[in-house]
Amino acid sequence: MTRTPRTTARPASPAGRAVAHAHSSRSLPLPAAHRGSRAAAGGDPGGAVRKTVLPGGLRVVTQSVPDVRSATFGIWARVGSRDETPALNGATHYLEHLLFKGTRRRSALDISAEIDAVGGEMNAFTAKEFTCYYARVLDTDLPLAIDVVCDMLTGSLIRSEDVEAERGVVLEEIAMTEDDPGDCVHDLFARTMLGDTPLGRPVLGTNETINALTRDRIARFYRRHYDPTHLVVAAAGNLDHDTVVRQVREAFEAAGALADAGAEPVGPRTGARRIRTAGRVEVLDRGTEQAHVVLGVPGLSRTDERRWALGVLSAALGGGMSSRLFQEVREKRGLAYSVYSYTSGFADCGLFGVYVGCRPNLVHDVLKICRDELDHVAEHGLDDEELRRAVGQLAGSTVLGMEDTGALMNHIGKGELCWGRQMSVDDMLGRISAVTPDDVRSVAREILGQRPSLSVIGPLTDRQSARLDEAVA
Template structure:
């Protein structure tokens, strides 16, 4: 498997990886513009723009977009995150030119028809309502908000309903003009692809775009805080966050191994102690999510109202204990889980294309898998304990509680117990 990178004269980067033996390809455009690139009055517009991608262009109607990709048995989709908006497709190898033509048409020639804007506005408002009715979705938005208060990084991707109701064609066009320049786009393709062909297609589709300044997001600063929403639900939902490294940090793999050992699987400490031994919850886990300049290690659990205080105390106790007592076997198990998950995921061309785009966005290169595995293997017990001690002892945390949580713990009390 070979990775190749080419940069067009206007700054658009093309990265490909040929996977011999495959008959299909995954490809797309990853735009380095997401929720954290929005001003406060724009909150939700990156996601709105993603929804409008399939609502018609100056060359194709929404139905024609759907029919052309499905006529060849392919699929096309998009997503918005806090740092990226991606437009991608999966097709058989002979249909790669069609897929790239569709994606480039969506990006370069959106119709932004007034009637379609209104239709999609209604769809997004329904999506916001659904999110508000899903406790284990909305609580992570609240946790993000209190972790990064009054910052773009702390605002929701969907945006508040009142903002979404106000967006018009001019707002959409303005965001595209500011953030969709070729220097913020990465064309990534993996599977049954030929690098030279992809570069030729990219030049034909995007080479005419003028180079433009690359817009930068404001830095994220973890502050911590608490949000408690009391509601009569069957479960009390508990989330706690500590600041973790950004994905350019030397400690990123240390943080991921630590979170996996703490709560990343059935053998992890949190799962074994709180679910298997105590029966205090059905779901409990910890994970690390990283951005360019910061990140979060989050712990989530759902429990009954009467068990919330005990669950919170035991969770804090396990976090404190883990700083000094994680065994070599636990660390090695978490390391193996991390490597296996990464390698298994990369058997998919879609996962490979996404990985290529993400790594080019971070490093402007694609480190060989051997280099990544070596960095994971280099994490040792002493370094992990030092890192965990600094993170747990930082004195800052974020807490979000939802459901029958009036009697739940305060953030101040939990932070004191962490530092004890």
């Protein structure tokens, strides 16, 4: 099974130093290429999103794309690793594996063989706030995908022997992740910033928690979080909404999953959590060739309207080959191969980070450059040309990211689950193009003006580790 790359959203925090800037009311126009695109000129890559709420609180959202020959069907569950107690850490992801192990109607081999036999692909991913199961097939095979995925979600047996067999697989996945320090450092950064909290703990769990999980505890977790009120069904491709709704309803009713006709859907997560961590340094000693570094600060929740300005800021700082950090660290000085900035947004908080992979003896030079650039942008902002490039990059990646039925299914499913509404590509492009230079400068002062924290994985000497405090002073 796969895990989602860390969710992209945007940062928030105390105001930084106030600096007056000109051009306060001008928005950043979309490049002509994006203004003339199909999404910008005539709507989304597909048709309108339709939604039906079935008895039992099950939501079904679809987007028709008549000019393709495929369809992607998914079911989103409003449960992630942040819903786990310390003893249950890793249970959501473990359960994701177990739903592929067999139902009352199908064995594990039947589940995979039926999708393989039509050339489809099937997978799932677990994140901190949701889990998704999906299948991508030819449009003519959509009824099969609906039946198989719905059967998995409603009829899983979660047998003791499957729990024991899959335990080793999950432990191997943990080991595989730990063997990839470029991935593992982001889990370390989450722990550095969020501590021993549900959001700070790893999605996969640990060897200790996975070994301690029992069949009964996982089954209780399944029953508590997989009722229809916590689920969103999403489908995109060459499909008919009413037909999908009928097939989904038949599958759930056959499993007895819509018995509570008066149940209402559970709404999006809410909250106003603040991250107050500053100046923390965590180092994990590993015998790697590179040191893997994340320097970052608290960010914005995924519902914060400033996230559009922060997205533009992140693109300008470290979103591409022309970005400020890429140019300063890699192109001008040749100190690293990989350097980028990113944002992670949750329902009630977020993170902003800069990642660099470099030789251990270059860590301090790289961190000084990154810190100097962040401090400079926090005080002076970015010039208009950088901002225009960033807007164009963000707009282009938004449109290109919607070019297949799987991406559309993700977009509408996550939109319903996390926001309770849909935002079209036109809407998103409009929000991006409406960002003003002052919006970006304001977010830069607030976010980049904070004292950062630092996470490092690599073979640093005691002397090198002792000097890391300089980067967060």
